[in-house]
Amino acid sequence: MSVYDQVSATRGRHGGRISAAAGYLAANPATAICFGVLLIFVLMAVFAPLIAGDPVKIDPAERLTGPSASAHWGRDHLGRDVFARAVYGSRMSLLVGFSVAAIATVFGVAIGIYAGMSRVGGAIAMRLVDAMMAIPAILLAIAFAALMDAGILTVIIAISIPEIPRMVRLVRSVVLGVRQQPYVAAAISIGTGGLPLVWRHILPNTLGPVLVQATYACASAIITSAVLSFLGVGTSPEVPSWGGMMADARSFFRIHPELMVYPGVLLSLLVLVVNVLGDRLSDALDPRKMVRGSV
Amino acid sequence: MLGYVLGRLLAAIPIFILVAIFIFSLVHLTPGDPAVLLAGDNANPQQVEKIRERLHLDEPLIVQFGIWAGNALQFDLGESIYSNKPVTQLIAQRIEPTFVLAAVTLFLTVAIAVPLGVIAAWRANGWIDRGIMAFAVLGFSVPVFVIAYLLVYFFAVSLRWFPVQGYKPLSNGLLTTLHSVTLPSIALALVFAALIARVTRAAMLEALSENFTRTARAKGLGTFRILVIHALKSAGIPVITVIGIGFATLVGGVVVTESVFNIPGIGRLTVDAITRRDYPVVQGVILFFSALLILINLLIDLSYALFDPRVKG
Numbered sequence: 001m002s003v004y005d006q007v008s009a010t011r012g013r014h015g016g017r018i019s020a021a022a023g024y025l026a027a028n029p030a031t032a033i034c035f036g037v038l039l040i041f042v043l044m045a046v047f048a049p050l051i052a053g054d055p056v057k058i059d060p061a062e063r064l065t066g067p068s069a070s071a072h073w074g075r076d077h078l079g080r081d082v083f084a085r086a087v088y089g090s091r092m093s094l095l096v097g098f099s100v101a102a103i104a105t106v107f108g109v110a111i112g113i114y115a116g117m118s119r120v121g122g123a124i125a126m127r128l129v130d131a132m133m134a135i136p137a138i139l140l141a142i143a144f145a146a147l148m149d150a151g152i153l154t155v156i157i158a159i160s161i162p163e164i165p166r167m168v169r170l171v172r173s174v175v176l177g178v179r180q181q182p183y184v185a186a187a188i189s190i191g192t193g194g195l196p197l198v199w200r201h202i203l204p205n206t207l208g209p210v211l212v213q214a215t216y217a218c219a220s221a222i223i224t225s226a227v228l229s230f231l232g233v234g235t236s237p238e239v240p241s242w243g244g245m246m247a248d249a250r251s252f253f254r255i256h257p258e259l260m261v262y263p264g265v266l267l268s269l270l271v272l273v274v275n276v277l278g279d280r281l282s283d284a285l286d287p288r289k290m291v292r293g294s295v
Numbered sequence: 296m297l298g299y300v301l302g303r304l305l306a307a308i309p310i311f312i313l314v315a316i317f318i319f320s321l322v323h324l325t326p327g328d329p330a331v332l333l334a335g336d337n338a339n340p341q342q343v344e345k346i347r348e349r350l351h352l353d354e355p356l357i358v359q360f361g362i363w364a365g366n367a368l369q370f371d372l373g374e375s376i377y378s379n380k381p382v383t384q385l386i387a388q389r390i391e392p393t394f395v396l397a398a399v400t401l402f403l404t405v406a407i408a409v410p411l412g413v414i415a416a417w418r419a420n421g422w423i424d425r426g427i428m429a430f431a432v433l434g435f436s437v438p439v440f441v442i443a444y445l446l447v448y449f450f451a452v453s454l455r456w457f458p459v460q461g462y463k464p465l466s467n468g469l470l471t472t473l474h475s476v477t478l479p480s481i482a483l484a485l486v487f488a489a490l491i492a493r494v495t496r497a498a499m500l501e502a503l504s505e506n507f508t509r510t511a512r513a514k515g516l517g518t519f520r521i522l523v524i525h526a527l528k529s530a531g532i533p534v535i536t537v538i539g540i541g542f543a544t545l546v547g548g549v550v551v552t553e554s555v556f557n558i559p560g561i562g563r564l565t566v567d568a569i570t571r572r573d574y575p576v577v578q579g580v581i582l583f584f585s586a587l588l589i590l591i592n593l594l595i596d597l598s599y600a601l602f603d604p605r606v607k608g
Contacts, residue, residue: 131313134592135585138547139565143321143577146569223438227551230440231566246440257448264441272436279432 031280034273041270045090052084055240064256073262076248086262088240092229093222093270096156100221101214103160108167109210113198115168116175126172129165137162141224145234155234159224163217170213171206178205208285215278219271226267242267303596307589314585315367319360321581322574372579377571382579386561392462393549393560396476396483400545401538403484404491409534411488412495413522419500427492434489439548443482443555450478460557479556483548487541494537498530505529532599539595546584 044051053070059079066074073083115125132140144158178184184201192200228234229243237244242263249259330347331338338346347353351362366373372382415427451459463475502508503526511521546562553562561580568576 127309128313131310131317133543134310134314134589135317135581136543136546136588138550139581139584140321142550142565142569143581146572146577147321147574219436226438227440227547230551231554231569233569246444253444253447254452257444257452260444264438264444268437268441271438272433275432275436 028280031277034276034280037269037273038277041090041094041273044087045094048087048091052087053081055081055084055088056238057081064252074256074258076245076259077252078248082245082259082262085240085245086242086266089242089245089263090266090270092152092235092239092241093225093267095152096159096225097218097222097270097274099156100160100163101218103156104163104167104217105210105214107160107164108213109171109203109206111164112168112171113175113202113206116172116179117198117202122172125168129168132162132165133169135162138224138227141228142231142233145228150234150236152235152239155225155228158228158234159221163221167210167213167217170209174206174209175202178202212278212282212285215274215281219274219278222267222271222274299600300597303593307593311586311589312364314589315364315582316360318578318581318585319363322578323356323359367582372582373575375568375573375576377568377573377576382576385564385576386579386583389559389561389564391465391560392476392558393553393562395465395472396479396549396552396558396560397545399473399476399480400483400487400548403480404487405538407484408488408491409495409527412492412534413499413527415492415496416499416503416526417518417522419496424496428496431489431492434485434492437486439482439486439551440555442485443479443552446478446482447555460555462556462558462560476558479552479558482555483545483552486548487545490541490544491534491537495530495534498533499526502526502529535595535598539592542588542591546588 057080059075062071062075062079063077064075065071065079068074071081071083073081073086076082076085111125115122115129140162141158144161145154148154148158178201184197187197187201225234226241226243226246229241230247232244232247235241235244237248245263246260246267249256249263253260330343330352351359354362363373370383372386374381375385378385411427411430415424418424447459451457457478458475461475463471465472499522505526507529508521508526511525516525549560550562550565552558553560554566557563561583564576565580567573568580
């Protein structure tokens with residue numbers, strides 16, 4: 001088998017693995033259910049104005065009233081529509097979850113590949129990663145969100161910063177593994193180097209593990225953003241978020257536990273669905289090591 | 296062995312220096328005047344000027360960092376803007392509840408997770424395994440404050456077995472203290488245990504497929520002996536490593552849990568400091584937790600020698 005055959009065979013095998021993974025997902029009913037639930041959450045976030053009323057309108061006369069035709073899940077301590085806030089709250093969770101996953105992926109893959117390819121640069125990058133991972137992620141996020149101007153962008157950056165080192169560590173370990181493979185040595189020996197080498201051989205191999213890690217990063221970001229809102233850091237309290245709704249419900253917990261239940265169940269369900277999808281993806285692609293964390 | 300210990304110790308030093316730089320930059324490289332930032336929202340110009348002088352903010356950044364880090368090495372983390380007390384004193388005052396909470400949580404976690412992981416690996420792919428792993432996914436999907444309020448609702452509000460919130464110091468007796476931290480510890484332990492149970496299962500599966508397990512079985516050892524004495528000891532390293540990595544998660548959980556249960560620990564101190572914009576305290580607490588994590592992971596590295604004879608060499 002010539003080097004060219006070997007190289008192209010490898011690429012073919014890789015494509016096969018991805019489509020096999022897709023087949024596995026389709027054949028697995030639990031996965032389909034989770035996809036369905038996630039889709040419902042996404043639709044809920046996108047079409048929130050069509051589904052629910054005004055989530056920020058305050059109506060003190062109606063405070064803490066039960067379910068009614070205008071407010072399906074009753075009203076909170078400021079007379080705001082709980083159902084509307086719950087529906088709009090999905091926007092915050094999904095936006096933060098997907099954005100953090102995307103940012104962690106882009107920066108994590110770029111830095112991770114560099115750290116895996118360059119000896120000196122890699123050593124420096126890994127010391128930085130070790131140091132960042134020594135700072136508890138939640139504390140870093142809370143402190144950053146509190147120091148910067150309040151807003152959803154601040155929250156996204158605050159949560160992304162501790163997620164990036166996890167991705168870097170994963171990508172680097174994959175790159176170091178791939179570099180040991182005979183076909184990479186072969187590719188280097190026929191003069192492939194630099195960007196083409198990374199693009200054709202290194203990057204495709206990181207795809208599976210990165211996708212799984214991105215899913216876990218999304219789940220953990222949704223939890224962290226809820227923690228930030230729950231502690232009252234980051235976005236302003238009137239922006240509807242599930243963590244914020246739970247913080248509001250704290251004082252009325254004994255008389256109105258349902259105010260805590262709605263956002264708590266939605267939040268847990270969304271994170272559960274994303275985590276299960278990550279696990280299924282991980283089983284289907286069988287990547288090496290995953291570093292994960294959640295609260 | 297001594298070389299290994301020294302090597303690990305030396306490796307921890309640059310990490311700690313980098314952590315200090317990160318935490319320092321967090322306050323000093325953010326937009327705006329650090330003196331105004333440190334003084335808080337209600338400070339007058341004289342107070343701002345006083346802080347600028349006291350913290351040497353007119354010096355170059357590198358000199359400022361040197362002064363701050365030098366003081367930190369002598370356990371001087373500055374003073375709180377809110378109470379004017381030294382940050383180290385504030386941390387020392389709050390350490391007991393956090394320590395008790397973390398210790399009880401760790402105990403519960405290991406007591407729950409390791410047996411579950413071992414049983415799941417022993418009955419791999421059976422319904423017991425599936426059940427345990429479903430519990431594990433649920434465990435780290437439900438945020439700690441959701442679990443916390445669920446526990447409070449059933450065991451404190453409805454059944455009245457435990458207090459809704461608060462902490463009883465150790466001076467009231469160990470049992471009283473343990474009673475007051477039961478619910479927060481269970482809430483935290485459920486999240487942490489989910490992670491450890493999964494890793495224990497994976498490590499055990501690997502150990503059970505090794506030759507020494509087959510040998511143990513061939514010479515007629517009982518299932519319990521094989522699982523606990525032979526396989527679990529070999530599965531120890533990944534499990535201990537994850538407990539170490541999980542400490543970072545645990546710290547985050549402690550901050551949230553102390554806030555939910557109104558426990559006057561370091562987590563509560565952190566949240567209060569952040570809402571009051573008390574930056575020296577914020578900086579100090581993060582440095583404290585990070586140093587603790589580095590120390591714990593160092594101890595874990597050293598404990599490998601107990602599990603893996605090859606490390607001793």
